[in-house]
Amino acid sequence: MGEFKVHRVRFFDYMPAAIRAMAFNRRTERLALARADGALEIFNFADNYFQEKVIPGQDGRAVEALCWVGRRLFSAGLNGEITEYDLENLRPRYTVEAYGGPIWTISAVAYSLSGCVPCQVGCEDGTVKMFEVLEDRIQFQRNLDRQKGRIISLCWHPSASLIAAGMMDMIRIFDVETGKGVGASKSKEVVVWSIAFLSDHTIISGDSAGKVQIWDGLTGTLARTHLVTKWDVLALSDESSLVAGTSEGTVVQFQFLSSTLDGQNKDWVRTRTFKNHSHDVRALVHTETAVVSGGMDTQLVVRPLLDKVEKNTQESAMRKMAFPHRSLVCCAKKAGLLLFQFPDHLELWRLGESDGHGNPGDSLPVKRKPEKLIQLKRKGEDHICCSALSPCGGWLAYSTVTSFRLYRLQNNTISITKVSKLPKDLRSAHQLCFSTDSSRLFASSINSSVVVVALNQPECKYLHTLKPKSGEQQPTTASVSLSVRLQLHCTVPVYGSCPTAIAIHPTSSNLVVVHADQQIFEYSLVQKEYTEWSRRLQKQGLHSLWLERDTPITHVTFNPKHPAHIILHDMFMFCVIDQSLPLPEAKTRLFNQMILRSLPEPMRILHRHAFKMCKTFQNLMCVRLLEDHSLVVVERPLLDIMSQLPAPVRQKRFAT
């Protein structure tokens, strides 16, 4: 197979933002997640927890709470606004000012008989405001009784007639019809961070004193107190299990269990404790089968409850999602440049050089160090949502939700010139892609269209807009193919799982698609059918270890020297698939590089198979093949991320 010279890059200081809020849509099995920088992410739990959509953040937008109403997603934040999101075009649809100061919480009834869905927000000024969710907007309905002190948490009673509000030092129950407070429970000097209202009128609160308290909602009396830790976040699943996240990074599960065999005298019992976070747990979701948690340490953790899932299956494995399921690095193959995308700026680096050769395993002396050529700050409030660098290194483009910018680069003199006259259709993009010869730019735009422009010095010219046929499946946010004819050539058969990476082979024009469920398809664009290799692969099936990987393939590329080679990578490995070699069978060892290394050359042929996987490099953000046949590997060690996090509010130490 051969040797590769690898540029091992660790200077991409990618820093994810802390997770602030989460909401789970049971019907669609989508998890909405808000980060501290205002970015929103949608994960499809039905499709291998794939991160389907990312709505970039905005300066000044601090999402404090999220709420699904049907398929619609609302957020509320400390800027006092309620926002609904356009999940197709990945941008806020509209924003409504609540006029109650910072909003701490938002809550909607799970279902409504009337069809008009009320939605409530809890505000700093002590009001609970009710909004009516209309077809295309929300409309303020009325205020409930104004209280002293801010409303921190809200929860509807399943009957939709009562609502419980957690406040400073107090829990208050409102009758929705009258807007009057009907009951209150007081405790001393605590912030009721979160609250749950059960159908039997039990109210469960988590507060800043580290207690999980169970109240009788009818009488307002305290039934039970569990001292958990310092501060909590609560999320309620069904009526019998509840999880509480703590500022120590632990998640504690409570279950409504009977202490006796006959099932009488049920009580809330503390059952499990999970420790998956190093910092505060700020957001929690209790799905049917798992506890999903996230917090200051930026990782999303899905922890299946082993009594709800079948053991020793893929479903029972814990997942930690640390990196976005898309690439934040762009590489100019010919020029040896790297473009790093941050929310508020871009960095352009030139790779280093070394001369001489070495044996496998060696580190070569670095003759020229890598160099940061340009740091480009974005304009406006909106965060960068996509960026691209042309293969020749002469063009740079990025887009936010509201603006699109294209720059001309002169590498030799390190000068950057903004291309001022841009076509009107190129207002914003979710994905950007340059053609191999750097003459065209493809931008996926609103309403699932792709805008094609020709890049000629010194300007760019609008060429075409590719629009989907009505009723057609929406294109995903995965990378756009490298060369697109100007008219619809063919439609690739739809597969149930979302594609995570696609690429068209430069010579054979085969389209390689990798899906979130780790399946690989190769579709011949010439014959308009799956290739022989793809059929063989589907017939034989992928190796079980391949299917069990829990991070998606985020990039596919090819080796011009070896047309049969497909190079792809996920977070923990990169893989060269040699289509000329036999596929690994179920009993074959998938990770066989170490064994092959120890074997003499003639023996290796016997043990070879198509998947050549390398795990030398970990926490991969990007793997690319440069034109000089050397690899660029961008690593971002999780420890580095961890070390840049602020100190935990409270950390459990031994013997304390």
Added chain:
Amino acid sequence: MAALYEGYTLCGLAPAQNQSNSGVLGVEAERDSDHVVVTDSTRSVTLYKVSDQKPLSSWTVKQGQTLTCSAVYNPQTKEYVAVSDGKVIRIWKQEHLLLDQAFKATVSADVWRVHCVAGGEPVVLFKRGAVRLLDALLSAPQQPIEEVLAQEESIRWSTNIVTESQQFAIFTTEQKGDHFLYLQRLNPNTLQRYRLEREEPGLSPLSFSASYRDKHIRLLYLYPNGHVYQSVVSERGLVTDEGGQAFPLPRSLLLSLPVGEGLLEAASAQALDEAHIAVVGVPHPSAGSGKDFLCIWNTNFQTLQAGKEIAGKIYGQLWSFWNKLFIPHGKTLSVIPYECPKSSLASALGKMRQVKTEGELEQICSTATTFDTAPVEEVQREVDLLLSRTDIQDLQPSLGQLASTLVSRTLQDPAFYTPSSLAQLVHTRCLCHSVCPDLVLLALERKDYFLCQLCLQFFPDIPEAITCACLKAFISLEPDGVSFMETLIARERGPDGLLNGFSPTSAAEYRSDGLGGGGTRAQQDEEMTSPPPEQICPVGLHKAVLLNEVLQTAYSDSFLLPHLKDLSSQQVVLFLQYLQFLYLKYSQDAFPQTHGLRSPSLSQILDWVCVLLDAHFTVLVMTPEAKGLLVNLHSFVKSQVRLVSELGKIEGSLQELNKMTAKKDVGQYSIEIIELF
């Protein structure tokens, strides 16, 4: 640790008016340990049975006569001898009711004292220093008595000692503040005169005590300043005294007793055994300045072993017979039993617990007396009874005493031997070698190898000489010796079978040499499997077990080496072969932990090989049959050295590997080469 037990009153006293005198002239031993003769300072002599605290007979001289010397008992003739009014010697038997009817003889000079001890003839000491045997004196009562002492010289104290070959009359005198010791040998008569070194001016010895041990007469004397000195005089003596010149008597300070305020007035020190002295009339160091204490001190460790407050005035009189102290105090004469077990460092430091009630002690004392006479079965029963107690650890000192009693009886009586009792006592782990030093050698002598094994296993303090003796005996063990031991083991095994290191299976399995009689089967087995020749154990299993026990004892090289030289070259070769066998076994497989045997560690084996080679190297080099062995050892050691050096190399390479992985820690950027296959 020495102990004083609860005392009891023997009789009341009629002290003199001024209370300076106790009224007891003397207490003398009678026929056995339970009888004493007490002479009071006026007119009567009384025979007491001590344990009954009861007088058996009493004799009185007439009104107007006084007894001037305490009555003594002559066990040879079963007669009592006393002196009245200085010159009248009276001799009577127990059946004489009236003293006046008994024999009396008047001598020509004043008698100081009549002495009589078991094994010797009664000796009469005159006030002016002349000494006569009683029989010789009575043959001519009016014979002239010479004056030995100078003018103004007078006797202060006297005693009589009988050694194997000689009888001594010993007395001390005072002349103008100088003190002298006279050593009068009888038959033939010679006299030696020694001058005691002067203590501080004006201080005269308060009490003397003499004892005979190891062919030396030891004189113990106490001064009012609390100093206890010992002077040792050889039994053979120096040249006879020519010109009446006194030799200076060397002394050593044994103890410096605390005296509290002022000097001692009425005090007495009495040697109890080689290491212990009883002192009366001296303050207890932790009880203020009151002087009315009876204490037992250990002179070796300078430690107070036991103390007892004595009520009433103390007159500075103290006698000890048969482990009993007789003290006149106040208006009574008390008997206080004591015990001075062999002192060990542990007991001297007070590390041994001593929580015993009177009853237990009496039981042990009675057990000890049983051991003196009883037949084997009874001894066995007594030991069983004693060891069935739960507080056996608390009886540690007494068990030592019992064991040494048993050992000494066994040594004296060739027909008496109680192997199981001794084994049981050793098994309690309360014994150690210093408590009964003769036990191991006794076991060797009686060919009780099982007991030897137990001792080696449980005694922490076996001297190297004894270890070597055991080793020697074990190596040269004859087959019949082994079988004798086997019978013992068969009898003893019981629940302790595993502890002994024997288990039936291993016994059958390992009997591989000709010595162990009946090892043929195992030998056949070995021949069938045909192991390499060096794998055959050169000694039988039982021998091996015993040798293993020797290998595991503690020793120090320099003390062991001279004793090891006593081994013959054949023994050394055999032992070396066995050590080599062990070593090879160890370096080949997990032999040591099989069968639950108590096995020596590898380093113990190597140490023994080294010390054995040290001791016998020249002999081994000269011995033709040792040549193969030495060559084997050499090649083996060589291979081991090579192995170790190879291991060193590997370690170096692995360390290099470690460095390489450490270097892997990449910085922000590196260019590396990888290879995919």
